[in-house]
Amino acid sequence: MTTFKLDITKDHCPMTFVKTKLKLAQLQKGDILEVLLTRGEPLDNVPKSAMEQGFEVIKIENVNDNVYQVSIQK
Amino acid sequence: MSMETTKKKKMSIICFSGDFDKLVAAFTLATGAAAVNYEVNLFFTFWGLNAVKKKKNRRFTGKGFLARFFGFLMGGLHNVPLSRLNFSGLSPKLMTFLMRKRNVATLPELIQAAILLNVKFYACEMSMHILGLTKNDFIPEIREVLGVAKFLEYSEGGDRIFI
Numbered sequence: 001m002t003t004f005k006l007d008i009t010k011d012h013c014p015m016t017f018v019k020t021k022l023k024l025a026q027l028q029k030g031d032i033l034e035v036l037l038t039r040g041e042p043l044d045n046v047p048k049s050a051m052e053q054g055f056e057v058i059k060i061e062n063v064n065d066n067v068y069q070v071s072i073q074k
Numbered sequence: 075m076s077m078e079t080t081k082k083k084k085m086s087i088i089c090f091s092g093d094f095d096k097l098v099a100a101f102t103l104a105t106g107a108a109a110v111n112y113e114v115n116l117f118f119t120f121w122g123l124n125a126v127k128k129k130k131n132r133r134f135t136g137k138g139f140l141a142r143f144f145g146f147l148m149g150g151l152h153n154v155p156l157s158r159l160n161f162s163g164l165s166p167k168l169m170t171f172l173m174r175k176r177n178v179a180t181l182p183e184l185i186q187a188a189i190l191l192n193v194k195f196y197a198c199e200m201s202m203h204i205l206g207l208t209k210n211d212f213i214p215e216i217r218e219v220l221g222v223a224k225f226l227e228y229s230e231g232g233d234r235i236f237i
Contacts, residue, residue: 010177011177011179012176012177012178012179013102013106014102014105014106014109014179014187015105015178015179015183015187017106017109017110018105018106018108018109018179018187018191020109021108021109021110021191022187022190022191045110048110049109049110049111052110052111053110053111
């Protein structure tokens, strides 16, 4: 089990969840992806799209005012 | 990629307009839907075919003098115009510059993402016939050249959008 990181704080729809999906596709089952993203559209959609693909969102933490880290397990 | 037990949701977009802004809309929808696990079909027809030509600049492609001349006028992905305020092709370049500056995916980036997400590309047989184009004139991601019957079959049971 390995932990990977992805920073999409500078991206916008649809690349926020497109990049997350493409990164998740490279992971092995059990691996964790920590996604750094901003509040609003990315925070609403990235966890939702991960769950829709059958992955587990294990943690969402506030890093600083506008930035969150979402941990997704494949 | 992932195991599915339920049937996938589906979205099929007819890319008729070869306008820069409308192609951005079509590819944004396509990549966004594919990223949330939709099966996505893109059907390129008429002006839309310009976006998926192998040669991305103005070239005399096609069969016969008129078709070749028209092919030159239509151009490829690098020549797609903005639907308004095109200013002889200057605006799409300015728009791409702005998109880069604001960290929004550009049209080529969206197309690349669509390919990586396994969005399925198809081309319209009838408009290719008019323009004297063959499957060989298009990027290899075009899976099939087809007509209305196949389009109906492939898009059956999903959303159908015309852009």
